[in-house]
Amino acid sequence: MARRPVIIDTDCGIDDAQAVMMALAAPDIQVLAVTCVFGNTSVENVCQNVLKVLTVCERQQIPVFRGCGGPLVGARKPVSDHFGTDGLGDVLEDQDPQEKKIQKEHAVNAMIRLVTENQKQVSLVALGPLTNLALAVRLDPGFPQKLKDLYIMGGNMEGKGNVTLCAEFNFAMDAESAYIVLEEFLCPTHVASWEYACRNALTWEFFEELMNQDAPAAAFMKTITSKCRAYSKEALFNKRDVYFGPCFVSYDAYAMAACIDGSVVTERIECPVRVELQGSISRGMMALDRTNELKKSHSVFVLTKCDVAKFRQLLMESVRQPRT
Template sequence: MAKKLMIIDTDCGIDDAQAIMMALAAPNVHILAVTCVFGNAAVDNVCQNVLTVLSVCERQGIPVFRGSAVPLVTVYDHIQDHFGSDGLGDVIKDKDPKWEEKIQKEHAVNAMVRLVSENQNQVSLVALGPLTNLALAVRLDPHFPQKLKDLYIMGGNMEGKGNVRLCGEFNFVMDPESAYVVLEEFLCQTFIATWEFSCRNALTWEFFEELMNQDAPAARFMKMITSKCWAYSKEAMKNKRDIYFGPGFVSYDSYAMAACIDGSVVTESVECPVRVELQGSMARGMMVLDRTDELKKSHSVSVFSKCDVARFGQLLMESLRQPGIK
């Protein structure tokens, strides 16, 4: 069977690293490129983080491209502390001084447009950060979305609950205009793993301990970068995510990646048009689901609501058992 062609667009924080490892471990996936965008960290940190993940998994041959450093319209409001200032928990001491030499010279958006044009209707684009690179891609090539096989997004919300704003999820709040452009103009088959979906399908903290304590380089790396990060602390979550959803371990970006790798992971979805709110002090960046056809839009997306948590956990386990025997 031919492998699924994939481009990963990422703002590589800790959960992005987990999702990238999941793709690297999937035998049915061929990663054409990793494109970088600001978000969990500045874009230069994101590039370094991606290179580090690929090195840990011994997959340095995958090309990495630097993309957008700021949002499409607004000022970059960097929320510093979620995964540390560098995006990977501020625990990596020996940074590669020659990392820039390993980044491709071509801009991420140009590379994205080129690779999709060369492989029309074959590429799955998995977007794990703010959607700035995708919005720019459709401006460079208005036919870019229809050349994709499909699009998987981790971002937005479906219940009006937020994690960085009262009603807003991080990736969409970081660049609401780009999220708006993508969900209005990408008419390809689109799947969305929202913040609430991820949280409602959490794994246990006991599973987290088992996951991190596997004897493999990837597992040891993940254990290190989560070791001092409050976002991976059971105690720290009690007054944050747990208030909405109860206790549990959540690897946000991994849900969108798992769905792309194995569609059977998602067991229930809502099919409807969506729109991103651009106004308001509390609702800016919120994704609105239109289940009563108020917007009169012709294009619907699949918003995930339930998943096979056991299968998802299996994919996470496999992601940290690398690099394995080739």
């Protein structure tokens, strides 16, 4: 059976790294490229983080492309430091940047080229702010129709944000791009929202089992999650609600799992959505139009429940010996 071509667009933080490993471990997935965008850290750090993940998984032949370093419009926003200044917990030994291994072609141009060469075949998995995707449709308005499908980790269903009062991080970092993508990408689109991940969370006991597998990828993940895990324990002791919370949630992995195996998703809502741009406290919020008030021509699939056992299995496979 031919492997399904996938492009991963990422702002490679810790959960992105887990999602990339999941794709690399899937026997029927061919990662055509990894395109990088700002978000968890600067786009320069993102490129280096992706190269580190590919090296650990012995998949250095996969091309890595540098993309947008800030939002589509407006001033560049400060990146998150939740995963450390480097996006991977500031725990890895300093290494010389592998600049020569980053492709010269811009990520957006590469994305358009690869999808045009493989029309209706490529699944695009977007794990960070959607700036590269929005720029792609501006450069090539036919780009979305050339995709097989699109999987997004981002947005929220109920107006509860994790970085602002009403918005999820990826959409808040570039609300205009999120708006453009959800308005103009007419290919089948699957949104793994913040709530979807939180409500299908895993136990910390499973996390410990995952990190203690006897494999290089597991050792790598254990290292880069060490500070976040320690911070989580302190936060729980002080009864504060933080990113890692009372459960283990590898946010970006939920979108990747849906791409790899559609049966992981057991329930979804099909409806039009729109990203709010004007609200003083709701900018970046994703609104679900369940009553067709917007009269939009297309809907998206907003994921709501997953088969947690299958998801756990995909995570476990992601940290075991890499497959080539």
